[in-house]
Amino acid sequence: MFLLNVAQRRLQRWMAARSPHGGVTAAQSGLLFVLGQRDGALMGEAGAALDLGPPGISGLVDRMTAANLIERRADPDDGRAWRLWLTPAGRAAMAQSKAGLADVNARLTEGFTDAEIDVVARWLTTMQSRFPKGEDE
Amino acid sequence: MFLLNVAQRRLQRWMAARSPHGGVTAAQSGLLFVLGQRDGALMGEAGAALDLGPPGISGLVDRMTAANLIERRADPDDGRAWRLWLTPAGRAAMAQSKAGLADVNARLTEGFTDAEIDVVARWLTTMQSRFPKGEDE
DNA sequence: TCAATTTATTTCGCACGCGAACTATCTAGG
DNA sequence: CCTAGATAGTTCGCGTGCGAAATAAATTGA
Numbered sequence: 001m002f003l004l005n006v007a008q009r010r011l012q013r014w015m016a017a018r019s020p021h022g023g024v025t026a027a028q029s030g031l032l033f034v035l036g037q038r039d040g041a042l043m044g045e046a047g048a049a050l051d052l053g054p055p056g057i058s059g060l061v062d063r064m065t066a067a068n069l070i071e072r073r074a075d076p077d078d079g080r081a082w083r084l085w086l087t088p089a090g091r092a093a094m095a096q097s098k099a100g101l102a103d104v105n106a107r108l109t110e111g112f113t114d115a116e117i118d119v120v121a122r123w124l125t126t127m128q129s130r131f132p133k134g135e136d137e
Numbered sequence: 138m139f140l141l142n143v144a145q146r147r148l149q150r151w152m153a154a155r156s157p158h159g160g161v162t163a164a165q166s167g168l169l170f171v172l173g174q175r176d177g178a179l180m181g182e183a184g185a186a187l188d189l190g191p192p193g194i195s196g197l198v199d200r201m202t203a204a205n206l207i208e209r210r211a212d213p214d215d216g217r218a219w220r221l222w223l224t225p226a227g228r229a230a231m232a233q234s235k236a237g238l239a240d241v242n243a244r245l246t247e248g249f250t251d252a253e254i255d256v257v258a259r260w261l262t263t264m265q266s267r268f269p270k271g272e273d274e
Numbered sequence: 275t276c277a278a279t280t281t282a283t284t285t286c287g288c289a290c291g292c293g294a295a296c297t298a299t300c301t302a303g304g
Numbered sequence: 305c306c307t308a309g310a311t312a313g314t315t316c317g318c319g320t321g322c323g324a325a326a327t328a329a330a331t332t333g334a
Contacts, residue, residue, distance in 0.1 A: 002187075003258065006261075007265060009188065009321075009322095010268045011142075011264065012321095027289080042312080043313070044313085050139075050143075053292065054314080055293080056290075057313090058314060075312095078300075078311095079298075080312045080313070081313080082312080082313075112260060112263075119253045119257065120256065123249060124140040126248065127148065130247070131147045131151035153319095190323085192321065196284095197319090197321090200320095215330075216330075218281090218283080
């Protein structure tokens, strides 16, 4: 069960090590992908897509805004909300990350049959419902 | 591929939520287990067992020492090294964590056959060699 | 013996994300 | 219209772990 922890960390570490170019981390590329599919999303929406709580996105957005990858613009219909938009630099970084992703995914599935990968994917997905955010027992 | 990240975070979050008792976190219980099997380990050894770099353990040990779970004692044969020992409180916390672990593992494997779990375990383990610490390509 | 190197650990600055508490805005109810 | 609650984000303090640079002790070599 510590396997999961270690595996995740290994992957993260490896990804961090091989992409020092523009400083786009794994978490950041996640948000880039989300905005690539739904530019102008609310922070809450983006957070839900990435399974992050409010503080998680807030910080991520802060860092990415500072890095000039995304922009925070007020929602015209709701004074509390902000919408997130990719900058040109962000769009470029996303394209680059997308290319890298294929590589990583290939490496993740290498040596396993489709059926096996299917089992793994199902297990990971199941875990999300098995360990819910809110309640327990 | 973000699945892994999310799954790990979910698990971590869930474990954190359900054990506010003594403040023993997942990372900390990991170290407790290591010391349970090899009390008096060097920091480097413990780090290797948990797949943590030097800064990782150093910080973990600091926090756990402050919480009175473990003790840092100088190695008599090597002036640079420290050996880690469980305190009585640490030993108690370990026993408690061990009990909880069975629960978590049961929940992790629930709904999957032994063969399937085997595939998952193999996949997680393989990832460790697939994404090595040091070098690349 | 005395540098040069290796090894064990610490420190620093960073990214990440959580829970809790807070602010500001929007929406209902009376 | 005005107060009560829901909703969107922010801030704070914490734990976690990384890479890079520093410190200190041990080992190796000339």
